[in-house]
Amino acid sequence: MYKYLLLVCLSLLAFSSLHAQILQGKVVDKNGIPVQDAYILSNDVSQHTHTNELGAFKHDGFQPGDTLKISFIGFSTQSLVLESKDFSEPMVITLREAPINLDQVVISNQNNSLNQISQIDLRNNPVNSSQEILRKIPGLFIAQHAGGGKAEQIFLRGFDIDHGTDINISVDGMPVNMVSHAHGQGYSDLHFLIPETVERVDFSKGPYYADKGNFTTAGYIEFQTKERLGSSMASVEYGQFNSTRTVGMFDLLPAGSDHQAYIAGEYILTDGPFESSQHFNRINLMGKYTVNLPGNDKLSIQASHFDSKWDASGQIPQRAVDAGIITRFGAIDDTEGGFTSRSNIAINHTRNIDGNSFIKSNAFYSHYDFELFSNFTFFLEDPVNGDQIRQVEDRNIFGLQSVYHRQFEPGDMDIDLQAGLGLRYDQINDNQLARTANRKTTLEEIARGDINESNLYGFVNSEFEIGNFLINPGVRLDYLKFDYVDNLTTAYRTLSEGKAIVSPKLNFMYNPSPFWQIFLKSGMGFHSNDTRVVVARSGEQILPAAYGVDLGTVWKPLPRLWFNTALWYLYLQQEFVYVGDAGIVEPSGKTRRTGIDFGLRYQISDRFFLDSDINYTFARAIEEPEGANYIPLAPDLTAVGGIVYQSKGGFSGGLRYRYIKDRPANEDGSITAIGYFITDLNANYTWNKTTFSLIIDNLFDTEWNEAQFATESRLRNEDAPIEELHYTPGTPFFLRGKVSFRF
Template sequence: MKIILGVLLVLLLSPLYGQNLSGNVENPKGLPIENANIFNKTSGQHNHTNATGYFKLANTKAGDSIYFSSLGYETLLFQPTTEEINGSVTIILVPQSLSLDQVVLVSEINQLSRIVDIDTKVNPVKSSQEILRKVPGLIIGQHAGGGKAEQIFLRGFDIDHGTDLSLNVDGMPVNMVSHAHGQGYSDLHFIIPETIENIEFGKGPFYADYGNFDTAGFINLQLRDAVDDNYIALEAGQFDTQRLVGMFPVLKKEYSSAYLASEIYFTDGPVESPQNFNRINILGKYLYNKPGEEKLDITASHFQSKWDASGQIPQRAVDAGLITRFGAIDDTEGGETSRTNLTLDYDKNLGGNDSSKTNAFVSHYDFELYSNFTFFLEDPVNGDQIRQKEDRYIIGASTAFERKNIDLGTFDVEFETGVGFRYDDVNDVELSRTKNRRETLENLSFGDVDELNGYGYFNAEFETGDWKFNPALRLDYFKFDYVNDLSETYDNRSEDKVAFSPKFNILYTPSPKTQFFLKSGIGFHSNDTRVVVANEGEDILPAAYGLDLGTIIKPVDRLVLNAAVWSLFLEQEFVYVGDAGIVEPSGKSRRLGAEVGARYQLNDWLYAYSDVNYTYARSTEEPEGADFIPLAPDLTASGGLIVDDLGPFSGSMVYRYVDDRPANEDDSINAEGYFITDLNLNYTRGSWTYGIIIENLFDTEWNETQFATESRLFNEPEPVEEIHFTPGTPFFIRGKVSVRF
C-alpha cells in the first residue's frame, strides 16, 4: 500500500518537462472531434483528443511530422513552427468517405474497437437486434416475441441476457442486477438505432473503469451528440410490420444544440399467433460544447413496449404434426415493459494536462413477463405458466480525474482515477404461477431488493519507446438487502462483500502498422441478491481470471488483420433452469479460445470483413464426458460485403454462422447450428433514399434459440427432455423510404 501511495504521489506532483504542442481538433463547422488520433512520427509520441476536442502532445519539436486522423476525415500532416510549440493550435479535419486508409495503429489498449467502428459507420445498424452483432464474435437470439431482451453468446458463453457482459449506453448501465427474469438482464430496445454514433467494446476482464459483469467483456454504446438535418424514415414489410422514425434538430447556437428523436414499431411476426408487438421510443438530447474547455450533454428518453409470444416449442410436437414450426403450445405468453432515463455527462479541461469527467443517471424501469417453458409438467390441469414482474429505480454517479504527459525520465505517463456508485431500489420482485395471464395461482417468491455498488479505480499507462505498460486496480463494495414479503413475520436479510480486481496490460507497437498485446486481469459478476442471502453470503462475487495474447497488423494501407488466443477461468457459472424460468449458480469453468479477423477496403466503395471465433469451454468440477457447458458455442463466424457511396447506391450482404453445440452437460442433446445471410440495398436521389431490407435472404430453416428442457404436453403420460426452440425468422422483406431536409 505504501508503494501504491508513493506512485500516486509522484504522478500527482511530478513536474512536466520538454516541449509540448496543444490545441483543439475540430470539423469545418467548429465542432470538436472526440478521440481523434495524434501521432508524432518523428518522436513516436501519440495522444488523442478528449470530449472537448482538446489535446496535448509531449516531447514535440518544431518541424516534427505530426499526423491527425479520425474515421470519416482526411488524415492531416502538420509540422509545427517554433511559435506554435508550447502554444495552442486549432486543427481542422476535412470530412472524407470512410476508408481503412484512415486507420493508424497506436498504442491504445482498445485499438480493435476503434478499427471495428468503421463497420458501424459504413453500414449503420437498422434494428435493435443488429446493435450487438457489430461486436466480432457476438451472436444474439430472440425467443419471446421481440419484446424480451435478446439472448447473448460471446467467447464460449451462453450469457443469457447479460450475466457475463457489461452493457452501457453513454456510461449508463443497462444490466439489471437481481432482475425478476435473470441476473444481468439487459434490454437494449430503448435505443433508437439511428441515434448510435459508435460502439466501444472490449473483450475480457481487463478494463478498470468497468466492473460488474465485465468477464467476457464490455460494450458501451455512444449516442449522437447532435444531428444536422431533419430526418424521417418509414419502413413497411411482411408480417404486418411498420416502423416510423424521426430525428429533428430543435436548437442550433454557437456552443449549444439539441435534437429530438422518436421511433414507433409494430409487427405480428412470422408466427401463427400474432405477436401484436408494439414499441415506442422518444429521446431528447441537449449539448453544450465549448471546444477545448468543457462539454455538457443531458439526455432524456422513454421507452415502452407490449407483445404476445408463442414461446419455445418442443421438437416432438412439430415432428408429430401437432403444430408447425411457427405454431405454439401456449400462445398466451408475452409481456410489457418500459424504461425512462435521464443522464448527464460533463467533461471539463482543468488546465494543462488535467481533465475531469462526470456522469450521473436516474432510471425508472418496470417489467412484466409471462412464460411457459414446461407446459403441463408441474400442473397438469392449469399448465405451468409463470409471471415475473418488478418495478425498479436506479440512480448512480461517477467522476474521474485524468492527467496526461507526465515526464518521468524514461517513461511518459498518464493516469486516471475515479469513484462512483450505483443503487438499485427494486420493489415487488415477483415469481408466480398464473393462468391465461389473468389468474394468479400461487406466489413462489415476492419481495423487495435494495442493492448498492460503490467503487473506485486507478488506471495508469507508462509508455517508453514502442512499449506501453498499463497497471490498474479496481475496488468494488456491494451491499445486498432482501425483504421477503411472503413471510408471515418481517424477514429482512443483508449481506455485503468487497471485490479487488487488479489488471495489467502490455502493448508493443513497433510501427503504425503493427501492434502486439498481452492483457491480463481479474473481473467478476455479482449474484442475484435472493441467491446471496439464501446462501448466507457464499459466492457473492465469483471472480473471472483472464489472459489475452494477440496482434493487430496493417500489412497494406487498406487491409487490417487481427488475431488473438485467450483463456478465461470462472469461479462460478450460471445455469438456466427451464422449469422455474430462472438462472442459478453452479460450479467452476474454464475457456480457451482463438479468434481471427480481417477488414479489407477493396476500393473506395467496396468494403469486406470477416471474424471467426473458436472456444473450448468445459466445467472443471464434473467428470469428463459430463463437463460440457450447455449452449456454449464453440465455433462462430460473421462477416460480409459492404457497398458505400457507389454513386447513388449503397448496401450490404452480411452473414452469421453458429456451429452445432451441446445443449446439456453430457452432449446427448444437441442444439443445431445455422448460417444466415441478410441483404440491404439503398438508392439515394437528392434528399430521398429508397431501400430494401431482407433478413434470411435464402429462406433458411433455422432455430434462433434452443434449450434442452424437460416438459410434458397435455395428456402425455410422462415428461420428455429434448430440444425446445424458437423458430428463426424466415425470408423477411421490407421496404424503406427516408428523407433529409
C-alpha cells in the same frame, strides 16, 4: 530513502521543464465536436500521440518544421507543417468528413485499438434496430425468443450469457444490466436505444479494464450517442408480417454554436411470422442537449422513455412439430408475452482543470417496469391449467460517478492516470414469480419480495508510455450490499449480506510501428449473484471471480488490410445461480474457457469493403467427469462477415452472413442445439436528400432455430415428461422497404 525518492522526483520535474517545446491542441469536426482517438503522427513516424475524450492532445516530441498527419476513421487525413507560433498557444484542427478509407486507420499505442473496428463497421453497415447493433461486436451472437419484446439472449466467448450475466453493457455511462432481475441476473434490455442516434461503440473482450465493474467477465460494450445530428431525418419502413417502423430525428439548434440539441423518436409495429400474431409494438422517445462551456468544459443532459408490449408463441418442442401437432410457427401456449418500460434521465459533465487534467462526472436515474408471461414446460407441473408463470418487478436505479484524468510527461515517459469513484443503487419493489393461467388468474405465488442492492466502487487506472511500449496497471475495489425482504412470510425481516472484491489488472502493449501492435492483457473481474441467492446461501460465493489472459496482435501489413487475432483463457470460480423461471437456487461449478479470435477488414477498392470475424472456443466445466462436462449452449465456432459496396453515384449495398456451429444443449451432449448459416441483404439508393432502401433478412429462406434449449416438458395428452430440444424458429425470408429523407 525518502531523500533519494524526493531527489528523483525533483530531477524528473526539472528534466521535463527543460524538454522540447510542447505542442498542444484540439481536434474537432466541422460542428466543433471533439474527435476522440484521432491520431497525430509526424511524417517520419518517429513521434505520435492521440486525442483524449475532450479531443485534446499534448506532446513534447514535435518541433517547428515537422509535418504532421492527423487522421481518424470517416475523415480526410490532414497534413500541416508546424510553425513556431503553433507552440505558443493551443491549436484547433478541424477535420473534414470523408468516405471510409482504411488508409485512415493508424494502430495507436493505446489499450483498445480494436475500437476502430466498430467505427468501420458502424459506418459501413448502418443498422435499424437495437438488436442489430449488438451484432456490431465481433464474435457476439444474439437470439430472440419472446416475440421481440424480451431482451436478447447473448453468446460471446463460449458463454451462453443468457440476457447479460457476463457482459457489461452501458449507454452514455448509464448501465443497461439489471441486478437481481425478476427474469435473470444481469438482464440487459437495450431496446430503449434508438440505433440511428449511436455515434460510437466502445467494446472489448475480457476482464481487463479497471473502469468496468460488475458483469465484465466475457467483456463490455459501451454505446455513446450523438451530440449533434448534423441534419434532421425522417424515415418510414414497411415489410412483410405487417411490419412498420418509423423514425424521426430533429436537430433543434443551428450548426456552429456552442449549444447542440435534438429529439428522436421511434415507433415499431409487427405481427411477426407466427400463426398467432405477436401484436408487437414499441415506442421510443429521446432528447439530448449539450453545451460547450467556457474553459473547454461540457455539459450534457438527456432524457428518454421506452414502452413495449407483445404476445409470444414461446419455445416449441421438436416432437410436436415432428408429429404434426403444430407447425414450426405454431404454439403450444400462445398466451405468452409481456410489457416493459424504462424512463431515463442522465447528466454528464466534463470539467477541464488545465491542459493536463479534467474531471468527467455523470449521474443518472431510471424507472423500470417489467411483466413477463412464459410457459416453458407446458403441462409438466400442472396438467390441468398448464405451467404458465408471471414475472414482475418495479425498479428505481440511481447512480453517479466521477473520474479524474491527468496526463504528465516526466522525462521521456508519458503517463495517463485515471482515478474514479462511483455508486449504483437499485430499489426493486415487489419482485414476483407466480404461477398463472391465461394471464388472468394467479394460481400460486412462488416468490415475492423487495430488494435493495448497492454497489460502491473506486478504481485507479494508469498508462505508462515509454517509447513503443505501453504498460497499463490498474486496480478496482467494489463493495456490494444486498438486502431482501420476503413478502410471503408473515413476520417482517430484512435479510442482509455484504461483500467486497478487489480486481487487479495488468496489460502490456508494444507498437513497433503505427501499423502493428502486440498486446498481453491480464486481469480479474466478477459478476455479482442475485440478492436472493446471496441471502439464501448466507453470503457464500456472493461475487464469483473471473481470471483472464489475452495474447494477441493488431496488424496492418498493407494500407488497406487489417488483421487482428488473440489467444485467450478465462477461468470462473464456483457460483450459485438463481433461476428466475423456477424460483430456485442451482449450483454451478468452476469453468474454464480457452479460444482464439480472428478478424479481418480489407478494402478491396475505393468502393468495396470485405470483413470477417471467426471465433473458436473450447469451454468445459472443470469439476465434472469427461463426457458430462459440456457447458450447455456454449458456442464453440462462430463466424460473421460480409461485403459492402458504396458508390459515388448514390448506390450502396451489402451482403452479410452469420454462422454458428452445432453445440451441446445439455451437460452430456445428448441433445444438440442445431447450428445455422444465415445471409442478409440490403441495397440503398440516395437521390438528393432521399434514400430508398431494400432490406432482406434470411435471403435464402433458410429454416433455422434461433433460441434453443434442452427442456423437460409434457404436452397435454402425454403420460410422462420428455426432455428434448425446444426452440423458437428463426425469421424466414423477410422483405422490407424503407424511405429516408434528410432535411
